[in-house]
Amino acid sequence: MSITAAPPRNELVERVTRLQPLLRAHALWTEENRRLHPESIEALADAGVFRMRVPARYGGLESDAATMVAVGAAVGQGESSTAWNVGVWFTCTWMACMFADEVQDEVFATPDVRVCGVLSPTAVAEPRNGGYVVNGSWHFVSGALHSQWQVIVAMAPAPDGVQQMPVLAMVPMADLEIQDDWRTAGLRGTGSVTTVANDVFVPAARVLPVPLVLQEQYASQLNAASPVFRAPLMPVGCASFVGSAVGIARSAMDNFLERLPGRKITYTDYESQRHAPLTHLQLAQASLLIDEADFHARRIADLLDGKDASGDTWTIEERVRTRASTGRAFQLVKSAVDILNTASGGSSVFSTVPMQRIERDVQTMNLHALMHPNTTAEVYGRVLCDLAPNTPFI
Missing domain, CATH: 1.10.540.10 (Acyl-CoA dehydrogenase/oxidase, N-terminal domain)
Known part of the structure; x- marks a missing residue:
């Protein structure tokens, strides 16, 4: 190729x-x-x-x-x-x-291949004939309807043969069943359905132990020289999502400003909403919140790219701060969209007006476990108090 x-x-x-x-x-x-x-x-x-x-x-x-x-x-x-x-x-x-x-x-034999996945180990992988047989299901698999492969996580026997450990595996979507159960308040368009494995055989080469992955002990030899592919998983995940949040907030601002000309404030003498001091405050507050979210997004990217370039080891504090910054960015975006949604008036509840959809989508994003503002802030606070993070996902 x-x-x-x-x-x-x-x-x-x-x-x-x-x-x-x-x-x-x-x-x-x-x-x-x-x-x-x-x-x-x-x-x-x-x-x-x-x-x-x-x-x-x-x-x-x-x-x-x-x-x-x-x-x-x-x-x-x-x-x-x-x-x-x-x-x-x-x-x-x-x-x-x-x-x-x-x-x-x-x-990557498929041009423009798309790979979906989740990190929840909600399946079991049993060793068999040079690989594993996997049974189980995974919820919230965003993009599954448009993907060719899924990264799954399952529990498999640890090397000691007694305990269990999570493993990552690459599975073709054709080997999985899809349960069309994605009916939600927000992010409806993501098609984040449930996928199911029934006695799916996965060759051993397509399996990686999660503990090694979280220590950056990857299996690829040809990618080892590329800084992009040496990075830790969680900071990469943070950088993958955080820009989208900033863009969505900007979309809310675009929609508000597009609808602003000619909009009255009902039951007041304001013939145009843009003349109201309240509107000035709302727009200023929302704009500054979006700028603050953008700061966190850029800081995450700069840190990741800087580490990639230098090869320096990530500290625990840098790892948890990256997750906390991601949670903070999503929190700031939600606050900005809340302000703009509140300022958009009763006509914004129609399904043809993007604001109500953006509000629901941002609320749903903030509930995601890996970027939940409260969870990510707590992990960061623990480290600032000289305690160990209570999660391996940093």
Whole structure:
């Protein structure tokens, strides 16, 4: 396969920015059908989004974190479910690069391949004939309806043969069943269905012990020289999602300002909402909150790219601060969207007005376990108090 030179960051961001009208045009369809519109998928592929976290030897771009955050923000400014799934595909495509090179040959044989996954070990893997037989299910699998592979997590016997340990495995979507159970208040368009494994055989080469993954002991030899693929899993995951949140907040601001001209404040003598001091305060507060979220997103990207370039070891404090900064960014975005939603008036409750959907989507994002603002802040506070983090996911 030929190697394609990565376009400059600004060019890639501009490509995706030009897709925003298309993503917005399909937003209502996406929500009502609980999946991304096929034209949105095709457009993202054409822009190179699905190659950003793919090794160059497969025609990938090996994009850095700053580019990933900027592109995620550009997608988020178009449509939030699309942005969330792009964050999942950024993360899980990168995770595929941890596996043995022969496994990557399988995965990346598909152009613009999409890999979904979750980190919950809600299945059992039993050793058998050079591999494992997996049974179980995984919930909240965003992007499953549009992916070719899933990174699954299951419990398998540890080397001592007595205890159990979680393992990652790469499984073709064709080997899994899908339960169409994604009916939710927010992020409806992500199609985050349940996937099920019934006696699915996974060759041993497609399996990695989670404890080794969390220590950056990856199986790929050809990726070992690339800084992009040496990074820790959790900071990569944080950078994969945080830009999308900032873009979604900007989308809320865009929608508010688009509807502002000519809007009255009912039961007052304000013929235009833009003349009300309250509106001035609301817009200023929301704008500053979005700027603060953008600061956290950029700081995460800068730290990840800086560590990649220097090869310096990540400290515990840097790891937990990265998760805390992600939670804080999502919290700030929610606060900004709450202000704009409150200022949008009764007419904004119609399904054709994006604000109500953005509000529900942002609320749903803030409930995700890995970026929940309260959880991530507590872990950071523990470390600041010189206590060990109470999670391996840092």
